[in-house]
Amino acid sequence: MTEKKQVKNRILTGDRTTGKLHLGHYVGSLKKRVEMHYKYETFILLADVQALTTHFDKPQQIQKSVRQITEDYLAVGIDPEKATIFVQSHIPEIAELTIYFSMFVTVNSLRHNPTIKSEAAEHSYKDLYYGFLGYPVSQAADISFCKATLVPVGGDQVPHIEQTRKIVRRFNELYKPILIEPEAVVGKTPRLKGLDGKNKMSKSMANAIYLDSSRSEIFQKVQKAVTDPSRIRKDDPGHPQICPIFSYHKAFSEKTSNDILESCQSGKIGCVECKQLIANQIDFILEPMRERRQVYRSKPKLIDEIVLSGTQKAQSIAKETMKEVRDAMGINYF
Ligand code: TRP
Numbered sequence: 001m002t003e004k005k006q007v008k009n010r011i012l013t014g015d016r017t018t019g020k021l022h023l024g025h026y027v028g029s030l031k032k033r034v035e036m037h038y039k040y041e042t043f044i045l046l047a048d049v050q051a052l053t054t055h056f057d058k059p060q061q062i063q064k065s066v067r068q069i070t071e072d073y074l075a076v077g078i079d080p081e082k083a084t085i086f087v088q089s090h091i092p093e094i095a096e097l098t099i100y101f102s103m104f105v106t107v108n109s110l111r112h113n114p115t116i117k118s119e120a121a122e123h124s125y126k127d128l129y130y131g132f133l134g135y136p137v138s139q140a141a142d143i144s145f146c147k148a149t150l151v152p153v154g155g156d157q158v159p160h161i162e163q164t165r166k167i168v169r170r171f172n173e174l175y176k177p178i179l180i181e182p183e184a185v186v187g188k189t190p191r192l193k194g195l196d197g198k199n200k201m202s203k204s205m206a207n208a209i210y211l212d213s214s215r216s217e218i219f220q221k222v223q224k225a226v227t228d229p230s231r232i233r234k235d236d237p238g239h240p241q242i243c244p245i246f247s248y249h250k251a252f253s254e255k256t257s258n259d260i261l262e263s264c265q266s267g268k269i270g271c272v273e274c275k276q277l278i279a280n281q282i283d284f285i286l287e288p289m290r291e292r293r294q295v296y297r298s299k300p301k302l303i304d305e306i307v308l309s310g311t312q313k314a315q316s317i318a319k320e321t322m323k324e325v326r327d328a329m330g331i332n333y334f
Pocket of ligand 1: 012
C-alpha cells in the first residue's frame with residue numbers, strides 16, 4: 001500500500017469536443033468547475049478521441065470544437081494558470097492504458113452501462129461500434145493516467161465513474177495498488193431543458209442557447225421558445241412545471257422564481273413579459289463571459305499556447321504514471 005502516496009485531491013473532468021458549449025453545460029458542470037478549480041489541482045480534458053466515437057466522420061467539426069471549447073472554458077472563468085487544459089489525442093499513454101484496461105473489462109458490463117444504452121438509442125445504432133462501446137474504458141484511462149481523486153460530472157456520467165472504480169480496483173488487485181479509485185462529484189442541478197420544452201438542452205436537438213450568444217440572439221431564441229401550450233390568453237392560468245422558460249427562471253434567478261411561479265399560475269404575468277425577464281437575466285450572466293472572450297479573441301495565438309502548455313504538463317504526468325503501470329504489469333523488459 002506504500003505506493004498510494006498521493007493524498008491531495010486532484011480533479012479530472014472534461015468534455016467531448018463535438019461543438020461549442022451551451023447554457024446546459026454551464027448550469028450542469030461549468031459553474032461548479034469554476035468554483036472547484038480554485039480549491040483543487042484541476043485537469044480539464046478536451047476529449048477529442050471520445051468525440052470520434054460518435055463523430056469519426058466529422059473530423060473538421062472536432063478540430064474546430066477543440067478551440068471553441070477552450071475559449072468557452074476561459075470565457076466562463078477558468079484560469080489557465082490554475083487549471084491544466086489539455087487534448088486527449090495528444091496523450092498516447094491514455095490510449096495505451098485503455099488497451100491494458102480493456103483486457104479485463106467484459107463486453108456485457110459495457111453493454112449494460114445505462115448511459116451507453118441511452119446514447120446508442122439516441123444515435124440509433126443498430127450495431128455498436130467497437131470504439132463507442134469501449135469509451136467508458138477510455139474514460140477510465142483519462143481519469144487514471146493523472147490519478148484523479150474527484151471527477152465533477154453530470155448525473156449521466158455516474159455509470160462511467162462506477163465503471164472506472166471497478167476497473168481501477170481490478171487493476172490494483174491484479175498487479176499492484178498504484179491507481180486511485182476516483183469519486184464522482186455530481187451537481188444537484190437537474191439537466192437544463194431545451195428551448196423546445198421536450199428534450200434536455202443539446203446541440204443535436206437544436207434547442208440550445210450557446211455561451212457565445214449575443215444579446216439579440218438570446219432574445220430571439222427565448223422569444224421562439226415553447227411555453228405552456230394550454231395558455232392561449234395572457235390571463236389563462238399557466239403550468240410553470242412544464243414550461244422550459246420557468247425552468248430557466250429556477251436555474252438562473254432562484255430568488256424571483258417563486259414570484260414568477262405564482263404570477264404564472266394566477267395568470268398575472270404573460271409569456272412575453274416572462275420571457276423578457278429571463279432573456280435579460282441570461283444576458284446578464286453571459287455578459288462577463290463576452291468580455292473575457294473578447295480578450296482571448298484579440299490574441300488568437302494565446303488559446304493554442306494555453307492548450308499546448310497544458311498538454312505538455314499532462315504528457316509528463318502520463319509518462320510517470322505509465323512507467324509505474326508497466327512496472328506493475330511487468331512490461332518492462334529492457
Ligand atoms: N463523457 C464525458 C461527457 O460526455 C466527457 C469525458 C471524457 C469525461 N472523459 C472524461 C468526463 C473523464 C469526466 C472524466 O461529458
